[in-house]
Amino acid sequence: MSKSEESNVGRRDFMKAVIAVISGVIGTAIGLPAIAYVVGPASKQETDTWIRLGAVSKIELNKPTLFKTIIETQTGWINAEEQFSAYVLTDDGQDFTVMSNICTHLGCRVRWIPDQDGFFCPCHNGVFAKDGSVVSGPPPRPLDRFESKVEDGVLFVKRG
Amino acid sequence: MFLNMVNWLDDRFGWRTIWEAIFLRKIPHVNWFYTLGSATLFLAILQGVTGILLTLYYVPTPDHAYDSVVYISTQLPAGWFIRGLHHWGASAMVVVTVAHLLRVFFYGAYKYPREATWITGVFLLLIVIGFGFTGYLLPWDQKAFWATTVGTRIAGVAPGIGDWMLRIARGGPELSAVTLARFFGTHIWVLPASLATLVLVHLYLVIRIGITAVPSRKEE
Secondary structure, three states, X not given: OHHHHHHHHHHHHHHHHHHHHHHHHHHHHHHHHHHHHHHHHHHOOOOOEEEEEEEHHXXXXXXXXXXXXXXXXXXXXXXXXXXXXXXXXXXXXXXOEEEEOEOOOOOOEOEEEHHHOEEEOXXXXXXXXXXXXXXXXXXXXXXXXXXXEEEOOEEEEEEO | OHHHHHHHHHHHHOHHHHHHHHHOOOOOOOOHHHHXXXXXXXXXXXXXXXXXXXXXXXXXXXXXHHHHHHHHHHOOOOHHHHHHHHHHXXXXXXXXXXXXXXXXXXXXXXXXXXXXXXXXXXXXXXXXXXXXXXXXXXXXXXXXXXXXXXXXXXXXXXXXXXXXXXXXXXXXXXXOHHHHHHHHHHHHHHHHHHHHHHHHHHHHHHHHHOOOXXXXXXXX
């Protein structure tokens, strides 16, 4: 009698273990894909693209020049157009510095004010010098720069 | 130490009693057909989980619905898998629910004292069919559009109130953005809330009254 009781307990424990394993397998089979599914768009790597800014002949020496262009973007299932703009600075017409017009503080757009020889951010009074370095205000670092290249007199910047 | 903590919690929550009532209750000697109810519940939970995941990306408007579904199936990691589970799970849900109903019917398990369990079960079947009908429209492809056109027209032929029911189902005389939005809302809010409520009642009755034994041939 005691033997059959023992084997009953054994059976019950066995079933418990089987149920736990099956639940674990099902949970994993759904849980892991679910995690990949949720974080998928966040981990998607953007590919580098060269954006055509315009003719270098338009750029005056030692004067930050704003270039604006329309680029096509894809977010999720939506294809949209987005405006891309950047300031270009050159002191010799050969080497070009392309700077983002996005303030490094909180992302507002900065504007070049020729009279005051600086980039000004309207949001929190951040001021950047001609080369993008911080003059005053809250910005933590100079304006971001883009890699650029010139082909047939046309300036391209790399956006990654 | 760990056991102490478990006991401390159980003193407050009393979950052991509940666990025993649900999983350690006495049942007659039964067969595999008796697992169909649990299988239905499992599928319902699976549909809930995958459905919630789908709503993270799906957008119920005519200009985004189809594209967002294509995005889920082709661009997202495991998106085809999650949507596939929901898609095939939906069909399986109807099949298993009906099989469960047939088991109860042929074993006469709907009889006294389980009539209320049966009646809630019948309403649960209607809810499952409602899920199928509303969910079918959501991909907003040709098949979905025309199936819903036909399905709502069927409501439309009812004498007297037909046209009125068709308009309520479609949210107007034609299939439109309004139809898609109300089918979506019904699919993810109205029906799940109803299902959850009725499933709780159904399970409560199953546990309170107990399940039937396999009927015997002998007259007793």
